[in-house]
Amino acid sequence: QSALTQPASVSGSPGQSITISCTGTSSDVGSYQLVSWYLQHPGKAPKLIYEGTKRPSGVSNRFSGSRSGNTASLTISGLQAEDEADYYCCSYAGSSTFSVFGTGTTVTVL
Amino acid sequence: QVTLKESGPVLVKPTETLTLSCTVSGFSLSDARMGVSWIRQPPGKALEWLAHIFSNDEKSYSTSLKSRLSISKDTSTSHVVLTMTNMDPVDTATYYCARTDGTGYLYMRQANAYDIWGQGTMVIVSS
Numbered sequence: 001q002s003a004l005t006q007p008a009s010v011s012g013s014p015g016q017s018i019t020i021s022c023t024g025t026s027s028d029v030g031s032y033q034l035v036s037w038y039l040q041h042p043g044k045a046p047k048l049i050y051e052g053t054k055r056p057s058g059v060s061n062r063f064s065g066s067r068s069g070n071t072a073s074l075t076i077s078g079l080q081a082e083d084e085a086d087y088y089c090c091s092y093a094g095s096s097t098f099s100v101f102g103t104g105t106t107v108t109v110l
Numbered sequence: 111q112v113t114l115k116e117s118g119p120v121l122v123k124p125t126e127t128l129t130l131s132c133t134v135s136g137f138s139l140s141d142a143r144m145g146v147s148w149i150r151q152p153p154g155k156a157l158e159w160l161a162h163i164f165s166n167d168e169k170s171y172s173t174s175l176k177s178r179l180s181i182s183k184d185t186s187t188s189h190v191v192l193t194m195t196n197m198d199p200v201d202t203a204t205y206y207c208a209r210t211d212g213t214g215y216l217y218m219r220q221a222n223a224y225d226i227w228g229q230g231t232m233v234i235v236s237s
Contacts, residue, residue, distance in 0.1 A: 001173050001174075003156065003158075032220065034220055034222060034223075036222070036223035036224070045206060045227040045229055045230055046157065046206075046208075046224070047227070048223055048224060048225050051225075052223065056225060090157075090159070091222075092220050092222045095170070095219065096170060097170065097172075097173060098147075098159070098162045098170040098222060099147060099162065099222045100159060101157040101159055102156070103156050104155075104156040
């Protein structure tokens with residue numbers, strides 16, 4: 001099972017919107033609407049920010065997710081300095097493989 | 111409050127077997143909605159899923175590491191254990207355990223969003 005493909009880095013100015021893509025295959029992203037997104041600040045554990053089609057309780061509504069075919073996307077609107085972090089997608093990949101993570105994207109707030 | 115906490119050796123030698131434990135609290139490993147995965151992250155690199163155990167004790171493993179991994183749980187003591195054999199320096203990483211919660215899922219076994227993570231434990235493989 002290969003890792004999902006994400007851009008290595010994405011940047012934006014405060015207040016702007018950015019989108020992070022997550023490309024998989026018909027065996028994972030394309031088959032299931034079960035992609036989750038995580039942000040990770042340096043030295044910290046990842047934090048769930050989007051799950052399938054919903055945001056966990058307490059997560060800012062500036063984060064939104066979508067999927068089209070084999071590609072899932074995370075959009076961060078109204079970019080803030082605190083959004084600077086690494087972001088990972090993760091997809092359900094079937095009963096045997098279960099999970100596959102993305103390659104990770106570093107978001108920089110200019 | 112739901113928490114997970116990893117424990118295990120910081121340093122292991124090449125070819126040795128690593129045993130890590132994840133102590134969970136605030137939920138039961140016998141709850142049909144709950145599962146626990148192990149996930150690792152080499153320094154400066156991406157997350158990598160390793161293994162998952164379901165409430166009914168069924169297990170799933172990374173295809174590339176399946177021959178080296180074993181995951182188990184003890185519901186009575188709220189522990190999930192991961193063993194990895196034949197350790198190599200490339201296995202140097204922070205190892206996390208994380209929970210999945212199937213509440214609201216049509217098929218609970220497909221719940222693979224990790225809502226609660228442990229703090230992680232660093233494992234260095236070196237002679």
